[in-house]
Amino acid sequence: MINGIKFMIDMYVSGIVYAACLVFAAGFLCKIYFGYYKTPQPLKIPQTPQPTTLSGVIMRMAGDVLFFRSLAKGTTLLFIAGWVFHFTFLLMIIRHLRYFVHPVPGFLVALGNGALAIASLLMVALIILFVRRFMDKKVNYVSSFADYFVLLLIMGIVQSGIMLHYERFRPNVVEVKAFMLELMELKTPFLVMIMHPHHAPGNPLFITHLSLVALLLIYFPFSKLMHAGGYFFSPTRNMINNAREVRYINPWDKG
Amino acid sequence: MTEEKTAAEQCDEACEANERIQEELKFSKIKVKPVKLTGEINIPDLNPNAMLGVKAQLLTAKEMLEHLGYPADGLIPNWKEVFLRKMDEMLKKYRSVKLFMDICVKCGACVDKCHYYLGTGDPLNMPVARAELMRKVYRRYFTLPGKLFGSRFVNGSDLTEELLVTWYTYFYQCSECRRCSVFCPYGIDTAEITMAAREILNSVGLVQKYLHEIIFKAQTAGNNLGMQQNAIINALEFVQDDLQEQLEMDNIRVPIDEEGAEVLFVTPSADFFASPHIESLYGYAKVFHQAGISWTMSTHASEGGNFGLFIHNYEHMKKINKRIWEAARDLKVKRVVGGECGHMWRVLCNYSNTMWGPFDYLDPKYKRPQHICELTNDLLNRGALKIDKSANEEFIVTMHDSCQVARAMEMGGMPNGQFEIPRAVIRGVCEKFVDMPEATIRERTFCCGAGQGLLGDDMMATRVKGAMPRMQAYHYAKQESGVNFVALICAICKAQLSKMFPAYGIAMEEVGGIHQLVGRAIVLGAKESV
């Protein structure tokens, strides 16, 4: 009986990890390649402040990606909350690398010390974004279930993650890491297929945390979250403004 | 023909659908009162359906519709099929459209950036909500979950007549000015979406009159006004005679179709028809004369504007643009210079090299093509024009950045040249120049309220309401610094603002072109040709 439950949990956890990674990777790459990269852009439509050189475009896009410069021109609250959310989220993802690499580099250990503070900040940013979406009449008007859903999903991930930090809920970290490293072995997908998964930590909160992350990954390529890769293909941002100097060829009208 | 008729007889239902749509979209005059000017731009509360009644007039002239390749009898029977086919084509031909369908996170950065929203409070005039009109159809018909589980599941829209009416209403309340896209973290450009939506509507037979009548005239007569050759010659000869008489100089000219001139000058046909546009033409002539540059206008390329841009119909745009490059070749000029027109400059500068380049038959010494402000600025910098600024003493000038120039391309080969060069020209010919508030100029400039096909009399309600932010900003500058003249580089802006100024209680004479100021300040004959 116990073995049966254990087997089910092992199957479930290994299964969702692989399914999520597969759907995410395939979905993301397909969208980027077929949806954006392969779709032609007939004309040059760079948008002000339209740099006239490639390095200028790279600088501009870096400014957008790293410092949300376009967003900063508009509403301050959204800019700050959005920026804090994205960068604390990124830091948390980086911090989680420690479960995937061995030995753990020093900076990851250092990051680990600030983890709770970063995660709390992330949660605060999420709450601000959620409340803003709900309270601001204009934003509320354009929001649909999907917009709240993503915020709630990430909040769920963060909340379960924060709780896992505490002694009461904390799984055996050594066990978790061992399991993750096992999952990364080449032969593991094969073992899962023939129903011989590795042993997963049985902590329910941990499984919840992992399940939510898997859900987020699966949802990613079919949703607005594609802005993450899509931005780099945005023709108003990634085109050099030199139409008079260098002839731009329309892929479907090569003249 | 007979086949079509029987088909029409068979589908009573479709004909009724067309009648219903025609009734829904019936044009009715709506009078709106301009708000009181306070100098402040307030963000209005949501006022749902405030502008649902304002509809652009439909084009019904069969000859024009057939020439343009659009259905001639209103909504076609199989409109749903054609609608989706056209939308599919748009998604496959324009990365912009495809990408912008996918990546909006509805963060709301754009919700209070559109002048039509600021003027009306209608939630569907918020850029994200406008684009969402198309995204709903996209999610329902072009994504897997939508196809599998229907519109409810993906928050999509089925194709209904109601949807057509909403599309036709709100995609003709967007002036494609791209202001929202400045603030968008991903650069989502609602103009691209509006252009695609308009062309989809065209394909099912809902064609707007003002815009498409002009596309027709530009393709057949060569200019937006539909002026025939003799009328153009008559108008330009009049200008030449008037200049010679005024200045008592018999060698200042407005040449037409002169082979071997150095410059082919293209400008909106409004510049030789309407007021205050015409004043700039006098300015151009004086600049060329004083700089000793031989120039010519062309009756073949008698239009700078290109309304083909306003709909994603590449063929129309290309056809209209072609006349300019044909004329340049035929007249064997060394360079092409564009006059004061907003979207003309976008098509000429950013698109024509793609459509008709490379222009290796022009002189590589100059930008191909050049903007008149670039040319004048250059001459001013070189001291090639003698200027008497006191001729403009009475004016305290401000500048309204035209949306298509401000947010579409550089000038002078440098970023932000499109802001600095026209201002340098104004400063070069006027003593007093003051900018309007920073949030309403340069890359954040507000549209005049009538751009990209919304200048018709049918759109008077949106024109008045959409002009509000610009009018408030001008009023502010007037109160603060005594500004009494707004200098423009776009024919649409000139037409719109010279109508809106009186509506908001400001004198019409306070609107004019930059080269109107240049023309007043040039001292002719003081320096012989270089």
Add this chain to the structure above:
Amino acid sequence: MRTIDCAGKKIELDEDGYLTNLNDWSEDLAKMLSKEDNLELSEPHWEVINFLRSYYQQYQIAPMIKILVKEIKKTMGADKGNTKYLYQLFPDGPAKQACRYAGLPKPTGCV
């Protein structure tokens, strides 16, 4: 699209109130149209209307504003030869309102 009864004849106007068929024009029609706008056509109005019609016959388009101004100057004196005066005569703008009374099509483009 609407029709208007003028001297026993049904005359078709387009959505903006311009004549669909330019040959339908008559002085009575001009008076009727202006009456709808509460405008009484006086001698200067007729000068403008007649000039627009004769110019249109030759060039298939209304004259450029400056040509019109000059013509008015010639016939009515220097003090009246300006755009302001034309706007006094036709408050909706000479290009549009006067053209409508004169039976000319509405000018299109950025005007």
